[in-house]
Amino acid sequence: MYSVSDFVIFRYPGFQYAEMATLSRAVEYSRPTPEVPIFVVAGFDTSQFLHLYAVKEILREVNWSYVDREVRKNLVGIPPFEAKSKEWFTKLVEKAKSRFDQSIFTKVVLSRKSPVYIDHLQISDVFKELCRRYPNAMVFLLYTKKTGCWIGATPELLLSGDKLQVKSMSLAGTKYELDPSPWGQKELLEQKIVTDYIADVFREELHTHQISVTGPYEVHAGPVKHLKTDIQAVSTEYIDLLSLAQRLHPTPAVSGHHHQKAKEFILSHEGYDRRYYTGFFGFWNFDRADFFVNLRSMEVFYDGVVLYTGAGITADSIAESEWRETEIKMQTLLSVLR
Numbered sequence: 001m002y003s004v005s006d007f008v009i010f011r012y013p014g015f016q017y018a019e020m021a022t023l024s025r026a027v028e029y030s031r032p033t034p035e036v037p038i039f040v041v042a043g044f045d046t047s048q049f050l051h052l053y054a055v056k057e058i059l060r061e062v063n064w065s066y067v068d069r070e071v072r073k074n075l076v077g078i079p080p081f082e083a084k085s086k087e088w089f090t091k092l093v094e095k096a097k098s099r100f101d102q103s104i105f106t107k108v109v110l111s112r113k114s115p116v117y118i119d120h121l122q123i124s125d126v127f128k129e130l131c132r133r134y135p136n137a138m139v140f141l142l143y144t145k146k147t148g149c150w151i152g153a154t155p156e157l158l159l160s161g162d163k164l165q166v167k168s169m170s171l172a173g174t175k176y177e178l179d180p181s182p183w184g185q186k187e188l189l190e191q192k193i194v195t196d197y198i199a200d201v202f203r204e205e206l207h208t209h210q211i212s213v214t215g216p217y218e219v220h221a222g223p224v225k226h227l228k229t230d231i232q233a234v235s236t237e238y239i240d241l242l243s244l245a246q247r248l249h250p251t252p253a254v255s256g257h258h259h260q261k262a263k264e265f266i267l268s269h270e271g272y273d274r275r276y277y278t279g280f281f282g283f284w285n286f287d288r289a290d291f292f293v294n295l296r297s298m299e300v301f302y303d304g305v306v307l308y309t310g311a312g313i314t315a316d317s318i319a320e321s322e323w324r325e326t327e328i329k330m331q332t333l334l335s336v337l338r
């Protein structure tokens with residue numbers, strides 16, 4: 001089989017154009033130099049999946065017919081798996097709620113994956129449609145031998161900044177975009193858990209007295225809206241951006257609180273391996289980095305795609321509504337496929 005080289009095509013939030021970076025073989029330990037940036041791909045569980053690629057070339061123009069042709073040649077069929085039913089998912093939500101306590105284990109993000117069979121998927125069309133619909137998202141198409149092919153439009157930044165200033169966001173709390181009801185205690189709490197966690201990590205890891213927290217405020221991401229808070233910090237000493245990203249990840253926006261408890265619950269109860277979904281990816285340059293969370297995304301196969309979505313569960317969650325939240329989030333992606 002012909003092997004296309006590893007690459008990522010990306011369109012930054014707010015930008016008009018997409019670029020393509022060709023990547024060299026993954027290396028375990030490396031650091032960016034002024035000449036050679038690194039592209040990082042981390043899984044939900046970084047102890048299993050963390051790949052660093054040296055960036056070979058950045059192409060300002062994407063050769064879409066090459067991408068469509070060569071990627072398709074290398075795709076495999078959707079591996080068989082049993083998609084979790086509504087009943088299964090709502091039971092799991094109840095189980096999580098029964099395990100919560102007042103302070104140690106208070107939130108967990110539960111997710112599921114679902115296959116969609118499509119006759120002839122034109123990947124360039126999907127990418128362009130994602131760009132059109134989600135101008136404020138990071139739109140990406142990642143193809144590597146290790147990760148397979150992922151495409152998505154993520155609204156969530158994990159960490160970006162230079163050596164002395166960083167920013168992150170707490171993005172948690174979700175409603176249908178046309179829901180006119182005010183944000184309730186449930187969403188405000190799940191949002192606050194994430195904000196506090198990120199501010200605490202900045203406080204612990206950085207030499208700083210300057211942390212600014214702005215929010216929460218409402219943002220739209222296609223058929224859903226979220227609560228969002230911006231968290232920024234200025235450091236008096238150089239920041240190791242990949243170490244800080246690894247320290248932040250997974251935030252309670254995709255895992256829960258206490259993060260260790262939540263991660264354990266997810267790994268032992270969710271019933272599938274998230275692999276790269278809710279991991280992070282992005283460019284780690286010599287003097288700056290931009291890492292995004294891999295969500296509102298799907299894995300691309302020869303005969304269709306596998307969609308991934310999750311929802312934050314707290315003691316006040318209503319299982320049925322959480323299921324609906326994962327359904328609506330799937331619409332973000334389904335609507336560009338049809």
Ligand SMILES: C=C(O[C@@H]1C=C(C(=O)O)C=C[C@H]1O)C(=O)O
Pocket residue numbers: 109111156171172173174226253254295296308309310311312313329
């Ligand atoms: C887990 C997902 O989204 C995350 C969970 C959210 C929530 O629980 O409200 C909101 C945004 C994301 O941080 C997803 O889209 O799959």
